[in-house]
Amino acid sequence: MIRTLALLALVLPFSFAQAAEKAASTNALEITNARIFTPMKGMKMTAGYGDLKNTSDKPLTVKVLDAKGFKAVELHESSHEDGKMKMKKVEEVKIEPTKTFSFKPGSYHLMFFGADPSVVKEGKMVPVEFDLNGTKQVVEFKVMPRTEMKMKK
Numbered sequence: 676m677i678r679t680l681a682l683l684a685l686v687l688p689f690s691f692a693q694a695a696e697k698a699a700s701t702n703a704l705e706i707t708n709a710r711i712f713t714p715m716k717g718m719k720m721t722a723g724y725g726d727l728k729n730t731s732d733k734p735l736t737v738k739v740l741d742a743k744g745f746k747a748v749e750l751h752e753s754s755h756e757d758g759k760m761k762m763k764k765v766e767e768v769k770i771e772p773t774k775t776f777s778f779k780p781g782s783y784h785l786m787f788f789g790a791d792p793s794v795v796k797e798g799k800m801v802p803v804e805f806d807l808n809g810t811k812q813v814v815e816f817k818v819m820p821r822t823e824m825k826m827k828k
């Protein structure tokens with residue numbers, strides 16, 4: 676009798692958790708040297724850089740959505756106009772399959788606003804959420820001191 680009950684217990688409803696875990700995420704983007712400069716004293720904004728490689732076999736349209744420890748994050752492009760350094764917001768960048776797109780001082784960069792000083796500290800990792808062709812990927816950026824003051828052409 677007890678044995679019969681034990682057998683019945685095995686007939687449990689299957690869990691559908693596994694199917695639900697297949698949320699829309701990707702790892703098509705590989706970022707090396709992912710770094711954010713420690714905000715300068717009294718500043719709430721700072722910039723982030725890195726080499727973004729498209730490891731997939733399709734062109735990637737990259738947007739930035741969110742960064743932990745910051746109120747907002749945008750993609751920016753710096754340029755020289757009339758001898759002055761200017762920057763403007765761009766909605767997205769496109770990276771061809773297997774190609775690397777560099778975010779570097781004086782060029783494309785991530786612009787972070789409203790830093791929370793308790794989260795954005797030297798040596799900490801900041802998760803940054805990207806949108807790649809409509810699918811999300813989170814990449815960690817390291818907070819480090821500003822080391823690249825020189826603007827190479």
Ligand SMILES: [Cu+2]
Pocket residue numbers: 722751752762763784785786
């Ligand atoms: Cu900027």
